[in-house]
Amino acid sequence: MLVEALVGKRYSREIHHAIADAIRDGELQSGQALPSVRALAADLGVSPGTVSLAYRTLRERGLITSGDRKRARVAAKPAVPAIGDMPVRPGIRDLRTVAPDTEMLPDVRRFLGAGSARSGEYAMQNVTAELGAVMRGLFGGDGIDGHLTVTNGAHDAVERIALALVAPGSTVAVEDPGWIAGYGLLRTAGYALAGVDVDARGLIPASLSAVMKQHHCAMLLLQPRAQNPTGAALDAPRAEELREILQEYPNCVVVEDDHVSLVSGSPAHSLTHGRRSWAVIRSMSKILGPDLRLAVMSSDRTTADLVQGRQALGPGWVSHLVQRSVAAMLADAACSARIADAADAYRTRREAFAGELAIRGIDVIGSSGFTLTVPVGDESTVCAELMARGWAVRAGELSRLSSPPFVRVCTADLSAADARALAADLSDIANSLTRGRVL
Structure with missing residues (x-):
């Protein structure tokens, strides 16, 4: 049945899209084996390399899996992970x-009224003066000097950056192992993923060099400290080594999801210094509480303009009441303690x-x-x-x-x-x- 659907497909891109469509439409089920590379190549009258490239792209998108000497199969894990965990029985x-x-979060109730008297108008600026002042100080203390943008959390920021700056079908370098939601977000947007190995000090330079050389990735997404899932963190020598590698790829957008920042327990070491296109995203979820749904991004001017432009066509802005409340919390001595x-x-x-x-x-x-x-x-x-x-x-x-x-x-x-x-x-x-x- 699959081979019939692939008849006439001569290029790896055509084969890849046809199989992806069959998986999406349910014609190929989770765990179902695909023909071997050589068998499918023979059936279609194309080279094994053409089929191999199509299979590799499907693996990078998370649609199929394969192990040593094993047939490729439709992946059991979806591109978009299920939202939320299954409940567990009491006592677990x-x-x-x-x-x-x-128990470690500040008491947000003390700050929710900050600036509320001014919440009745349609907002014009992306960042309130209060939040801008606080976040410029926090970013600046770590040597990060860019244009600020406020988004509805880190996920929102990553998605808007990718869609604004990275062409569909491009390859994005990610940490392996890495952030589940980031994988899903990028895959559903149509990007291929190239995994970079991680050790205790973050991205491994030799692996990043090999991935960039092979794929010329349009974007690199990483968590520079408190890396999810490993807990790895960049140090100064590793960050410098990685920056030197990335200098060879000036068009690659470097995006850092610094999702735990102030409570990470590690100093900040950024790979974005001197980049043409870059962003460092700091969410408030782990610091002040998940329900605030706010992140602040420092980036180059073009990235800020493009992200804010896309935002203006959707939600418009992030609540200024929430922004002023967050600014008040971050500026409060007791809250900082x-x-x-x-x-x-x-x-x-x-x-x-x-x-x-x-x-x-x-x-x-x-x-x-x-x-x-x-x-x-x-x-x-x-x-x-x-x-x-x-x-x-x-x-x-x-x-x-x-x-x-x-x-x-x-x-x-x-x-x-x-x-x-x-x-x-x-x-x-x-x-x-x-x-x-x-x-």
Whole structure:
């Protein structure tokens, strides 16, 4: 049936689009095997290289998967992940969602009235004077000097930047493993993804160099600290090495999703210095509360103008009442102290869990933010066994392009006692699987 639909297709792009349409329309189901490269090439009368290129593009879009010496199959994971997690039964400790500890958030009720007397007019400027003053100081303290744009969160900013600056069908370099929502957002916009390997210090230079040389990526999307899912963070020498590589690709748009910023527990090291097209996005969700739905972006002038232009055709602006409330919170001494306390608490909890794992011979690389990845051999088995023991963690499948399997744990509100118990359970499960004992 598939071969019939592909009759007459001579180019890799035509083959790729035909298979993608069949997956979208449900003619090819999740897990269904595709013909081998050589078999399909013979049936269509094209070179194996043509089919191989089509399959590679489908893999980069997350539509098919393939392993060593295995047939390509329709991917089980959708381009757009399902919104929200499945509920768990009472008594399960849910560590799947990357969210702040609500007990560590400032009391937003004290600030919601800031500027409300002026909220009755249609807004003209994108950024209020109050928020602009505060955020210029915060960005400037990290050596980031650009034009400010306010968006409805980091996801909104990334999407608007990509659609404004990156041509459909282009390849975007992303961290592997990386941000699930970022993968889904870019794939549904029609971009191919090229994964760059990550270690404890962020993007690995040799991997970035190879990916850029092969794909000449139109955009690089990264999380410079508190990297989700690994908890990796750039340091100064690594950032400098990566900037030198990127100098060879001046047209690549470098976008940093600095999503945890003030509570990350790590200093800021940006790759955007001296770039032609760039943006650093700082969300307020992990700092002040997810429901504020506000992020501030510092970027070059052209990027700011294009993003604000697209925004003007849609929502127009982000609520000035919310902007003034956020500005008041960030400028308040007591609120700033609360943010600093939160950063210390998150660091302590993350390090406690990493330490408990290390005692048991399990190494993790994270040194920043809310999440750590624990390497495992079989994600689904480990997740199921942890659930049976009272823990809900995230399987790494949706966060990976070609990196090894893992489970992700959010440590934001993980107590020392829970860290010890969870590490013991992970070690016990890993040892049982290594011995081949049925759990």
